[in-house]
Structure formats: structure tokens, C-alpha cells
Amino acid sequence: MSNAEIPAEHLDVILKAGLRVPDHGALNPWRIKVIKGDSLKYIDENIIVKEFLNQNPKADEVSIDRESKRLQRASVVIAVLSCPIENSKIPEWEMRLSSGAVCMNILSCAQFLNYAAQWLTEWYAYNDNLLKYLGGDIKKDKISGFIYLGHKKEEPTERKRPDPNNIISFV
Ligand SMILES: Cc1cc2nc3c(=O)[nH]c(=O)nc-3n(C[C@H](O)[C@H](O)[C@H](O)COP(=O)(O)O)c2cc1C
Numbered sequence: 001m002s003n004a005e006i007p008a009e010h011l012d013v014i015l016k017a018g019l020r021v022p023d024h025g026a027l028n029p030w031r032i033k034v035i036k037g038d039s040l041k042y043i044d045e046n047i048i049v050k051e052f053l054n055q056n057p058k059a060d061e062v063s064i065d066r067e068s069k070r071l072q073r074a075s076v077v078i079a080v081l082s083c084p085i086e087n088s089k090i091p092e093w094e095m096r097l098s099s100g101a102v103c104m105n106i107l108s109c110a111q112f113l114n115y116a117a118q119w120l121t122e123w124y125a126y127n128d129n130l131l132k133y134l135g136g137d138i139k140k141d142k143i144s145g146f147i148y149l150g151h152k153k154e155e156p157t158e159r160k161r162p163d164p165n166n167i168i169s170f171v
Contacts, residue, residue, distance in 0.1 A: 001073060001074060001075075001116040001118075001148065001150035001151070001152070001153060002075070002116075002150050002151040002152075003040075003072065003073070003075040003150050004075060004150070004151050005075060006076055006115065006149060006150075010113055010115075011034070011076060011149075013109065013113070014078075014106055014110050014113065014115075014149070015032060015034065015078070015106070017105045017106060017108070017109035018032055018078070018080070018102045018103075018105050018109075019032075019102070020105060021098055021101035021102050022098060022101055023098045024090045024094045024095075024098065025089075025090040027085045027088060027090060027095060029082065029083050029084050029085050029095035029098060029099065030080060030081060030082055030083055030098065030099040030102050030144070031080075031081040031083055031135065032078060032079070032081075032102065032106075033078070033079040033080075033081065033134045034078055035071060035076065035077040035078070035079060036075065036076040040071040040072045040074070040077060041071075041072055043071055043130070043133070044067075044068055044070055044071050044072055045068055047124075047127075047129060047130050047133055048067055048068070048070050048124050048127075048130065049064060049067045049068040051124065051127050051129055051130065052064070052067040052123075052124075070122070070124065071146075074148035074149055074150045075149055075150040075151065076148075076149045076150075077146050077147070077148055077149070078106055078146070078147040078149065079134050079143060079145075079146050080099060080102050080103045080106070080143070080144045080145055080146075080147065081099070081134060081135070081136050081142070081143055081144065082095065082096050082141060082142045082143075082144045083099075083136065083137070083140070083141045084096065084140055084141075086140065096144075099142075099144040100144055100145075102144070103119050103145045103147060104119075106147045107119050107147055110149050114152065115149050115150065115151065115152065116148075116149070116150045116151065116152040116153070116156070117148065117149050117150075118147070118148045119145045119146075119147050119148075120146050120148060121143070121145055121146065122146075125142075125143040125145065125146065126143070131143055
């Protein structure tokens, strides 16, 4: 994935696709945080690598170097936060699923536009300080994923896919 800039009009289409998702009760139980430009480096150096070192004080140089460039692998990283509405008659589970749909629509739209796009969580999706920095409430919100977007350097190799017979059955 190359981190050359993604045109603003494409990013706009991708982000709006993320909002066109099934949402029981129209609660909008998600937030989208777009991380690009200097913010990628800022978060890498001021949050991710610091949190990594807190958890791994004896980390070697290779790991520290990797953790200090996590977000900078992409041109844009879209963090999708699941922010369930409390005391709603809509089950929380459905709000969480809707947040997954936000991630998937962003991913599908970006791939349709021929960008390299990947949905990752990695350890820092579960880090409270990063969640707080992104505006989440650590008591109830979760990071559903980081969608990494960039320009393709090469076509991705296809992974092994499940045998439909193991997954699909007709009832
Ligand atoms: C919620 C979620 C989190 C994921 N987190 C990671 C991750 O942290 N690291 C990773 O290598 N793949 C992760 N994946 C898998 C990748 O998104 C993806 O499936 C894989 O890179 C291959 O992409 P493809 O299935 O489109 O070929 C995650 C998938 C989901 C749904």
C-alpha cells in the first residue's frame, strides 16, 4: 500500500458509503474518525508507541520501530467507533453489528474504487488511551476497526476462502 494522497472527492464518497448502513431505530450508534496527514505520525509517536512501551518495557528496537509507524503505512486510516446508545429499546448487539456494517461499507467502497483497503484492529484497537484520544467513552464505546486506505502497489494475492458447503446449508 502506498501512502500517496487519496483525492478528497474519493474520500468523501468512501466516507458517505460508510453512513449508508442498516441502523435499527436510526440511532447512528457509531462515529467515524478520519486520520490523515500529520495526524498519522502524531498518533503513532504520541500514543501507539508510548502505549506499546508501557506494556512492553523491554521491547527490542525492531518492535519499537514497527509500532512507531503503524498508521503511517496508509494514506488515510479511518477509525470506526461503535458508540451504543444507552437505555434504548434497540438491543446493543444490533448497534454493534451496525458499526461492523460501517466498516464493511467503507472497505467495499474503497476496494470498488480500486484502492488498497484493509480492516485491521491489532492490539491498539483495544487500548483505552487511544479510544479516549479518538473521542470514545471507554465505559461503553469500542473501536470496531481501523480501515487502512492507500494506493495499490500490486494486486493482493487471494487468500484461501471457505468451502461454501461447510458454511451454507438450506433449512
Ligand atoms: C474485526 C476485524 C479485525 C481484523 N483485524 C486484523 C488484524 O488486526 N490483523 C490482521 O492481519 N487481519 C485482521 N483482520 C483480517 C483482515 O481484515 C483481512 O480479512 C485480511 O487481511 C485479508 O483480507 P481479504 O479477506 O479481503 O482478502 C481483521 C478482520 C476483521 C473483520
